[in-house]
Amino acid sequence: MGDVVGEEAAGWLADRIGQLRDEHELDWIVVNAENGAVTGPNPMDGFGMTVEIVDTLLEAGVDAITGGNHSWDGPDVDKILAYPQMVRPLNLDEERGQGLLTLRGNTTLTVINLLSPTAELPGMAAPKPHPLWPSWQEITAEHDLTGPTVIDLHGESPWEKASFAAALDGQASAVVGTHTHDPTQRGHVLPGGTGYVTELGMTGRLGHTGGGFDPMHFVAKMRGEDYTALPAYTLAKGPLALGAVILDIDPAGATTAITRIA
Template sequence: MPSPEAHAKIAVAAQPRVNVRPAVNVLFFGDVVGGVATDQIIFNLAKMRDQHRVDIVIVNAENCAPTGLGMTTKQVEALLDAGVDLITGGNHSWDSPDSVDALANPKVIRPLNLCDGVPGRGIAWLDHAGETVTVLNLADACAMKSVRATAGKFRPAYSAWREADRRGTVIVDYHGDHVLEKQIFARAVDGQAAAVLGTHTHEATRALHILPGGTALVSDVGMTGPDGGVQGFAYDGFVAGLTTVGDPFAPPLPSPLDGPIVLGAVLLEIEAGRTTRIQRITEWPPA
């Protein structure tokens, strides 16, 4: 769990500017693991929107299926019906049998830095008070290396960024293993993106950054899922695979753990395309 220091707000004084665009508050949930965690978001989202004065909700739901692997149309539609504005993904976006149908939803995106022919899209444009908010989903090579649906179709994240149709306020979900890559990318786009939000490891990083150009950087937002296991899953199967055949991922794969649901999310306050405040959200609303 992140330390108490990570919960504190980080603020940067907004610079005076002409033709100020509408401010926008964005609530971003890190990797959601399993059906129980999905239901927890659905149950609490309206309260959270009111409590934090949220304008846009983005959820990385590549693990929202009841198995914890992939996204089903049922779970996706339930999240959207509950008030989620956009769903992002990663290497597990294609795991479910109905993944192609889930990815066909215009409010669902997956990593953009893939060649043509891979189901889904990697960019979306939202509207807030007449202002366009562009959301890009990117991934690093390590996260995508074992994905059959994208084999041989991966391309560098920065190349996809340069070619993307970025309008207005820009937010990036960077799905990857390597903190170094996420930090370098954020420095490269500082002042061009409002936020670079890391996902994939399920482990929340302590530091919350606002770079000089106004780009928020979180190396990993963390997980919204069962606490006490391995990335939200029961650990027995992983341990058995490691100790018997030397492969923790040997079948059968474990299911999400039956445990309390931890909340891994961040709240961004963005003005004129720059983040002015960022804070971790780790507590569900009171019952």
């Protein structure tokens, strides 16, 4: 499930988790929640997560929570990164938290969170990410990734996400893109069995440009105006929407189908 935008969206999603799990017979539910809370007035630290939002999602039955460039924003960073179900981007120098999580039960799933340098913005608290492909080579050398493995790739560029997925085709079960919030329609099963979705989309209120919030900061930046002087982000006012896909993965770790749900 793609970027949860706002506390209300987190509660709305939490109320649906049980129904979605039963209706679709889901083994594991992974949610990107890095935009779960508006945490400050500055656009460079505007979103993040709070303990309350993380607890809401986990208590509802979410198995793992991923992040991105906002994983280090907000007042509860150290507490949040300490959760065993929290997965922060792996490809950077950071002692807090974990970038890889293996979920074990009747089935097993390894979840990896990666942060593209394209999602890095000046002034953000996130550590500088390392380039994706060298990082992936290091990950495969250090970790046994046999069996189902899903990568949340948090990045700006569709071509970069597609190229990365193609480059590791057959080495991971799926690469799902997050960060740009507007969902891409198609899912792809690559020749080697890796599933790929350019952008999961966001989970939150629709409106404006589809990001879940008023784009006035981005508009001001585009115009060359002082966007840091603007008030805090304002969430959109439209209907609530779910950005999500179901991945069917066989025991050997190959994706067999991708289904978008709303």
